[in-house]
Amino acid sequence: MFPPIPKSSKSIWGADMLNVDKIDLHYGAAQALRGVSLTATPGRVMTVLGRNGVGKTTLLRAIAGRNAVSAGTIRFKGQDVTRTRSEARARSGIAMVPQGREIFPLLSVKENLETGYARLPRRDRSIPDDVFELFPVLKDMLGRRGGDLSGGQQQQLAIGRALVMRPDLLVLDEPTEGIQPSIIKDIGRAITYLRAKGDMAIVLVEQYFEFARDLADDYVVMDRGEITLAGAAADMDEDEVLRRIAV
């Protein structure tokens, strides 16, 4: 199981696990993010909605440290990690389930899961039981090569690998993309379970509106690199959001 995080630990860095403050990001001369701000809190799901190409993935890449921001700050557990490299952010507890899954095709399922050990002290290097409870198929396929799994199974493996890291912040980039409905349900259940545990902040980028709405506690809508709408999911004006993300 995951090592418990004392409830009082939230107060060490305030309520927010992740605090993104007015970040800009450029790809060469093109600006991909403009003054984007967002927070994520343990036990809550922050959902990022928006059409294709509006900067959702770029935002996640900035949070994980895969791309450098050109302005603004990113704080994680109260620490300024704006200039921290990707592997150091992962070590401090940010786990990413990237778009396209990026599992290691030549490694077995077990080895794929074990790549999540890098930040853990030796005594914690085990695969948490709830990974197999959430995704039983992984247990049946431990010896198979990652590349031999179906797309949906690979997505479950990518989430499982992230959970092996015992992250404090889980970022998921379109986990339902190209996945069959039964597995989408499993993934939704997994996210609901992780939220209910309450020790992990979750940022979910999604195009599949109903899936995102059902899981969201908070949401932002992005357009052209900017956040155009934000709020608590309970107060969401669905028609307005749908209008903004419709193709």
Place this chain on the structure above:
Amino acid sequence: MSMILLIEQVLNGLQFGVMLFVMAAGLTLVFGVMGLINLAHGSLYMIGAFAAATVAGMTGSFLLALAASLAAAAAAGAIVEVVVIRRLYARDHLDQVLATFALILIFSEGTRWLFGSFPLFLDVPDWLRGPVSLPGGILYPAYRLAIIGVGLAVALGLWALIARTRLGIRIRAGESDREMIAALGVDISKLYTLVFALGAALAGLAGALVGAIQSVQVGMGEPVMILAFVVIVIGGIGSIKGALVASLLVGVTDTLGGVLLPVAFAQIMQPSNAMLVGSALASMLIYILMAVVLVVRPSGLYGARA
């Protein structure tokens, strides 16, 4: 030709092959994991041989000499990786070839400056001198048998490292996706330095082992390095198993070709012509082998990439 001579030549081919493997293993690892073409791999082989010859000369101990070859080549590899090589990963292969070619020149001239142009000699230790009698009444040099043993032990050790350890998992994972392995919290630059130093240490070991049957001199690494490239192309770039199979194939093909082809041509032409044609063809044989393998399997015997 007698059976005994043939078996001896096969053993010679295997001995040559396992040394090529120890050399090629590092080259294929570095290419597979970091996508780097390292022409200076032969220089690390030379550094290992010089370190071994120097330490053997000072201490008289062959085992210490081998340890020195591993340590010196690993250290040289780690330094070169940190100072030069890591700036090349993002560059294209032509830049890598140019920069590592420059390293060859620097290492060669540096070694000439330190040790002079005359070859050094590294003696086979007493306890491995002389022949061993094999079943069937074959007498074969103990040292060459020991080389085959060391080569196979290195192959086994590398297999265990890659297949059974967490470092091995990271190496295989880094091969397919560097960005993701970093996002899992692995310090990729440390991993690269380690892999490079490991490959360098093996090249150094090969240099020391071969240095005892040939001479230790500047420029000794380049011919071997070219053969090692042939090996990794045949075996499939990045594949250790491919490197093992291909190096044994190349070693045996080259050795047997040199012996058998002149004999074969003597059946159909004048002996002096047969010698000429046979040995000319023999020296081309491994490149013909490479061409044939590439026609049938464009990514090599065990190449993962299409």
